Amino acid sequence: MLARYLGLLARRGTAPYKPQRLPAKFDNVIVAMSSGVDSSVAAALFAGEFPNTRGIYMQNWSESQSLDDPGKEPCYEKDWKDVNRVAEHLNITVDKVNFEQDYWIDVFEPMLKGYSEGSTPNPDIGCNKFVKFGKLREYLDEKYGVNNYWLVTGHYARVMQEVESRQSFHLLKSIYKPKDQSYYLSQIDPAVLSSLLLPIGHLTKPEVRDLAKYVGLPTAAKPDSQGICFVNNSxxxxxxxxxxxxxxxxxxxxITIDPESGSKTPWGKHDGLWSYTIGQKVGLSMPQGDPNYQGSWFVSEKLKGTNEIVIVRGRDNAALYKDTIRIKSFASMCSKEDTIKALQDTSALTLQFRSLQDPIQIKSCTLRDPATGTAEDLDITIELASTQRAVAPGQSCCLxxxxxxxxxxPISCVK
Known part of the structure; x- marks a missing residue:
């Protein structure tokens, strides 16, 4: 059955892309195993067909255990045990690496800085960029040699090669859209794509669960993880x-701001700009007897200069909707020339500032100083075809x- 699914991967092409590549029989195949069912099935798909398959487990976080029940087994230790159980079941070896320091410096501290300044950063995107497809690749390059291994992960996304090119590899959404994770992979180094395999992106979640049961994986019934890893562990x-x-x-x-006079009225206190996000409902005691204040109130703006949070009445208040986004450091997954060409035809472009949201149509894109900068630091202003609720600086905007x-x-400003 596993061989049949590998064959299925090799046939599921999507024009204008070639079907999924597979390793040669005795290539080094390294599977990043998190203990979840998706990465476990990814390991199972390759373990039986490729003799040089082995797993690797990354311990990226344990700080939150200091906040947890001292008598409770740390989450990373439970995950490591599950990974070993899967590896033993598949008869493959598995290594453990610790990237906590890298995660703290490159992901966690920048996230804290962003929140302290009132923005809404995405640590999962940073983790993929700097750790899972950054530090891990450095480690594997040193151990196996550059271009001497395939990296397999359990992400719901695809890496496909253009039919007309031997060099162009692209990151695509999963065929199973309810679990698509391409948004979270949108800032990884495109150089890794040529040796990256994402088999789960060619399958549906029900297919993954069925495969896990068929193989008898110890993690077959393990629930999907939810939320950010370090909050889950807390x-x-x-x-x-x-x-x-x-x-x-x-x-x-x-505060509220009078739309006519511009005068400010304080209604309560916050602990810091980080304590609320744009669009979030605020549980303040407003004078419900006054028709001007009845109903629910939501965060519409954060004033960094005065350390104030502005609220407006009603979930669909016009102040919560924006139609222009600026990205000062847009990192493209293709060349600068190809990116500029793509930005000129907005009819083919869509946008997401959250994972799994419906694609948003784009009205226009303006590239500032196109003669300067590289594909990693383009400055783009995007006008949306329709206003969108709760777009916040710091969120990652994926095209x-x-x-x-x-x-x-990251979104630098909205209006």
């Missing part, structure tokens, strides 16, 4: 409470051409 649950342990309290006013990822970058 007994506090909610992200705001988690951040309190790492960010200092910097109280400021929660697509159909299912193909063009690239992404």
């Amino acid at each position: 007994q506090h649950g909610k992200f705001k409470n988690f951040l309190k342990h790492y960010l200092p309290s910097l109280p400021g006013n929660i 697509y051409i159909g299912d193909r990822v063009l690239g992404s970058g």
Whole structure:
């Protein structure tokens, strides 16, 4: 059955792309195993067909255990045990590497800095860029040699090669859109694509579960992970409470602004600009007897200069909707020339500033100083075809051409 699925991968081509590549029989195949069912099935697909398949487990976070129940087994230790059980079942060896320091410096600290300044960063994108497809590749390059191995992961996305080119590899959405993770991979180094295999992106979640049961994997019934890894591991649950342990309290006013006079009225206090996100409902006690204040109130803006959070009434208040996004550091997954060409035909482009949201149509793209910069630091202003709710600075904005990822970058400002 596994061989049949490998054959299925090799036949599921999507024009204008070739079918999925597979390693040669005795190539080195390294599977990044997280203990979840997706990476376990990815390992199973290759373990029986390629003798030089082995697993690798990354321990990237354990700091939150200091906040947890001291008597509770750390999450990373449970995951490591599950990975070993899967590896033993598949008769492959598995290595363990610790990238906690790299994660802290390259992902966690920048995330804290972003939140402290009032933005909404995405640590999962940073983890993929700097750790899972950054530090891990450096480690494997040193151990096996550059271009001497294939890296396999359990992400729901695809790497496809253009039919007309021997060099052009592109990152595409998963065929199973409810689990697509291409958004989270949109800032990885495109140089890794030529030796990266994402078999799960060619399958549906039900197919993955069926395969896990068929092979008898110990993780076949393991629930999917939810949320950011370090919040999952925390007994506090909610992200705001988690951040309190790492960010200092910097109280400021929660205010309304009169649209005519511009005068400000304070209604409460916040612990810091990081304590609320754009579009979030605010649980303040407003004078419900006054028809001007009845209903729910939502965060519409953060004023960094005065440390104030602005709220407006109603979930669909016009102040919550924006139609222009600027990305000062857009990192493209293709050459600068190809990126500029793609930005000129907005009819083929869509945008997402959250994972799994419906694709958003684009009205126009303006590239600032196109003669300067590289494909890794383009400055783009995007006008949307329709206003969108709760677009926030710091969120990653990913551009697509159909299912193909063009690239992404953090939103610097919206209007």
